[in-house]
Structures are given as C-alpha cells and as structure tokens.
Amino acid sequence: MGSIFKDFFDQGKDRESSGEVIYANDPSENISEQKIRADISGRVQGVGFRFSTKQTADELGIxxxxxxxxxxxxxxxxxxDREQLSRFIEALRKGPSPAAQVEKVVVTYDENIEEKSNFSQAN
Known part of the structure; x- marks a missing residue:
C-alpha cells in the first residue's frame, strides 16, 4: 500500500470517537480463541471502513x-484471543477510517462462527 493511503488511514488510529460499544452477551469461559460478531452503525459505508478494518485486523492478527x-x-x-479482540473492538468503536463516524458497535460472542484462515473484505 502506498504511503498516501497509509498516512490517510493512520489519521484514524488515535482519534477519539463517541461510538458506543454494547455487549449482547459475555465471552465463553476457558476458551483461548474467542469469536465475535459485531454490527457497526453510523457513517460506516463509502468511507473506507471495510478497507481500514481489514488493515487493522491484519495488524492485530485477527x-x-x-x-x-x-x-x-x-x-x-x-x-x-481476548487481548487481540479487545484492541480490535476499540478500533471499530473509533472507526478505523478517519472519514467514518461510528455511533454504535453491537458485539455478540458466538462460538458458532465459521473458522477463517485470514481476514477478508466482502463486497
């Protein structure tokens, strides 16, 4: 990725957001790798949110x-793992793209999520 894009998306990493995180349930006990579903609302489409989410996930090993x-x-x-997901959820709350405005992130722990070998961006 070129430095123009990296500089643009790095702008969103340290900014504050008023986005709220709501946990629908608690994580499973005694399981090292956790699985979550997160539904993010606000201005999150057409602003590079998916691209920057993938970039953040790759950096964190999600x-x-x-x-x-x-x-x-x-x-x-x-x-x-719990630490990776905690950092990832915080990035989603802030909106990894600087053009995003996150209002709410609803997180659900779900052991039934299909295993993935990497992090991908769907259309």
Missing part, C-alpha cells in the same frame, strides 16, 4: 470477514 449490509451498517465476524 481472522474473519467484514462486509457492508443493505441497511447501511457494517458486519464483522472476527476470531482472536
């Missing part, structure tokens, strides 16, 4: 998928 939904939200399925 496996999963990100996709736009017809209702204007973004859906994420992610797998990683």
């Amino acid at each position: 496996k999963g998928i990100v996709r736009n939904e017809p209702d204007g939200t973004v859906h994420v399925e992610a797998m990683g």
